[in-house]
Amino acid sequence: MPFFDSHCHFDFAEFDADRTQLWQRAMALGVNGLLVPGIEPAQWPAAQTLSRQLPECYFALGIHPWWISKIATDPLALHFYAYQMSLLLDEDKTSNQPHCIAIGEAGLDKNIDTPIEQQLDLLDWHIDLANQFHLPLIVHSVKTHNELIAHCKKNPPLYGGVVHAFSGSYETAMQLIDMGFYLGVGGTISYDRAQKTRATFARVPLESVLLETDAPDMPLCGEQGQRNSPENLPRIAQLFAELRNESVETITASVWENTRRLFALA
Numbered sequence: 001m002p003f004f005d006s007h008c009h010f011d012f013a014e015f016d017a018d019r020t021q022l023w024q025r026a027m028a029l030g031v032n033g034l035l036v037p038g039i040e041p042a043q044w045p046a047a048q049t050l051s052r053q054l055p056e057c058y059f060a061l062g063i064h065p066w067w068i069s070k071i072a073t074d075p076l077a078l079h080f081y082a083y084q085m086s087l088l089l090d091e092d093k094t095s096n097q098p099h100c101i102a103i104g105e106a107g108l109d110k111n112i113d114t115p116i117e118q119q120l121d122l123l124d125w126h127i128d129l130a131n132q133f134h135l136p137l138i139v140h141s142v143k144t145h146n147e148l149i150a151h152c153k154k155n156p157p158l159y160g161g162v163v164h165a166f167s168g169s170y171e172t173a174m175q176l177i178d179m180g181f182y183l184g185v186g187g188t189i190s191y192d193r194a195q196k197t198r199a200t201f202a203r204v205p206l207e208s209v210l211l212e213t214d215a216p217d218m219p220l221c222g223e224q225g226q227r228n229s230p231e232n233l234p235r236i237a238q239l240f241a242e243l244r245n246e247s248v249e250t251i252t253a254s255v256w257e258n259t260r261r262l263f264a265l266a
């Protein structure tokens, strides 16, 4: 069964020197696809270009919460970005293999200075676009799960989504799953101090989990300070399987089905 890295910033400069070779090594390990999240409008065409160079590389369109303060987000600017997004999606749909499979990464983060009201406005903007384009939503949520849950009850993403790099309690996880979200599991579970998140991923329904590296960030325990890479995805699957006392084959088969279901992959 193949692995799919559901969250990998493979377009980042950290990979410029050896991207193609690295991807071949990852494929040799069984990683046969990855999803590059959208960060800001200026990065979208590069994500699309990468997906044309590496056909196993899919992309999403969105504005990461950390980028909100770096770009214009007045109503006119947002209107223009939505228009840009629709052009890229039209172009992608008419290509022989569409590669834009999600909207995001959108989200909320209590560790940044951008006021939460402004972050919520942008989250709504993403949800409306995901619903308009019939696509799932990639969500980044740091210390904001309650706000996310409350907000998505008012404005639900109709085509599901994933809360990437989920960290939190089992109860919170189940609330998100009940709302139609998948949870992304990555290198966090390799850290002993992440006991709450490890306990959560040991118990949540396997049908609601996606694997991710979040490379180049989120290195595995023991590799702090080094570049993370999609080559580490099989190790994350192994750790996840050990955590649940299940075989890596069971985990991989199930997660692959989840990935296909959420992103409507063939």
Ligand SMILES: [Zn+2]
Pocket (backbone or CB within 6 Å): 007, 009, 037, 105, 140, 214
């Ligand atoms: Zn990310």
